[in-house]
Amino acid sequence: MRDFQRPGRxxxxxxxxxxxxxxPLAAGxxxxxxxxxxNAIDAAIAGAVVLGVAEPQMTGIGGDCFALISPAGGDDVIAVNGSGRAPAAADAAALREQGHDTVPLQSAHAVTIPGAIDAFCAMSERWGKLGLSDSLAPAMRYMDEGVPVSPRVAFDWEDSEDTLSESGRRHYMHADGSRPKVGDVFRLPxxxxxxxxIAQDGRKAFYEGEVAQDMLATxxxxxxxxxxxxxxxxxxxxxxxxxxMYKERELxxxxxxxxxxxxxxxxxxxxxxxxGSMDPFGAQRAHIEAETAKLAYDARNRFLADPEHMGGRIEHLADLETAEKLAALIDPRRAMAKSPTALSEAVHKDTIYITVVDRDRMAVSLIYSIFHGFGSGIASxxxxxxxxNRGAGFSLAEGHPNELKGGKRPMHTIIPAMLREGGRVTMPFGVMGGQYQPNGHARVLSNMVDFGMDPQAAIDAPRSFAEKGKLQLERGYSDAVRAELADMGxxxxxxxxxxxGAQAIRIHENGVLEGGSDPRKDGCALGY
Known part of the structure; x- marks a missing residue:
């Protein structure tokens, strides 16, 4: 139980x-x-699409989504991949010939075909109850009437506004060219x-006809x-x-x-x-986690790609022997001089996550993103x-499994998750934050398993992340821990x-739902 004399949730x-x-408007x-x-599918789609106007720097219908779904009446889980592919004519060789080492972030070359709308349509038809029109109705209303800009959104807007192109600025800035600030009403008519x-004609209204032509022309x-x-x-x-498995929890x-x-x-x-024997907010745990991340992300950058192009690399990454060999490379007292290989993607922090559990205990874990802040910056x-700008997740290195080619899906950072315990689905959850997400999943789960934290405490706890040769420590770490980690190199x-930013819903054995929501964002957990 938290200390009620300290700030917290x-x-x-x-x-x-x-x-x-x-x-909160999306949760509502x-x-x-x-x-x-x-049901949970109808609700998750409704909330996710509202986030496209409530947090437009993070997500929107020009983006992608992934979902894990546990239908009511059982504990099976289904994975839905709503990520788009590169255009058929895309080719890394053409960009290499133009002198590029990476896919330019704010260019049409970085734009893969948006996959989220197709996935929402398929999910609604296959597992929903009310129909797509009902799920889209709240977002239509908010896009027409407007949403007041919240504090975190305003912070991000200021940080990313330079990304927006001429068309992007016309739709995502005020008419006088200024950016929306806290309390300003933002609309997307x-x-x-x-x-x-889409509510009337389904997916073809987006992928064919006038709307598609608007996107193509741009x-x-x-x-x-x-x-x-x-x-x-x-x-x-x-x-x-x-x-x-991680200590009797199935991830x-x-x-x-x-x-x-x-x-x-x-x-x-x-x-x-x-x-579990370490101080949860001490130097030793942060050090071991940082060194683990360096090695794991190096493997990601070398192997992860469209599964059709990975061969046996998926099995290699999942093999416990691989983990054992990598862990043996870690010095418990000293940091590696640098990451084993340079990261192949640009740094980014922008994604939304939503989880819903309904009265029948259908659970949905859904993540939906335009990649960087305001994506490519290009608006139709x-x-x-x-x-x-998910195409920026491709490599331009010749022969790389993740090399940009027509029809391929790029390596994606967004990942929804669920836990099962004893075969029972117990917690859909997700941790936003671009490439931090695998580290975030590991941190939240370890907080719960190794240190007995409840979901909200596990989410609230300070975070660290080894990125681009530096160890980022949130202000929740003490000066003594910072000094000790610096002494380690x-x-x-x-x-x-x-x-x-994380969200989670624990499903207790007696059926009670327990929601946790990250104070690093503007959102919340709501139930009824």
């Missing part, structure tokens, strides 16, 4: 249904859908019209090689999750092209150390659809932005 407890996400929309008789068309004018066929042929895929992750297997690799490595001319940095 209590867990949210409810019987009938719950949503946890990073903006999801709960309203549950109260109307919708063009996207409200797009949603109305991208082609900026040098994109996207075609009408690229949009028309979008199709999400459905698969089984990948699983790994279910989305398979590649997401990086969930790296969370499992990190936990397999951490299991080689007696983490007429409707203001802001394009993701770590270069310490306090990040400008809090590390990640």
């Amino acid at each position: 209590s867990a949210v407890l409810a019987n009938n249904g719950m949503c946890a996400t990073s903006h 929309a999801a709960i309203d859908i549950l109260k109307q008789g919708g 063009g996207q409200a019209e797009v949603l109305r068309r 991208l082609n004018a900026l040098g994109g090689v996207h075609t009408a066929d690229d949009f028309a042929n979008v199709a999400c895929t459905i698969a089984d999750p990948i699983t790994a 279910l992750e989305h398979p590649p092209n997401g990086q969930g297997v790296i969370a499992q690799l990190m936990l397999n490595m951490l299991a080689q150390f007696d983490i 001319d007429k409707y203001g659809i802001l394009f993701q 770590h270069e310490i940095e306090t990040p400008k932005v809090a590390i990640g």
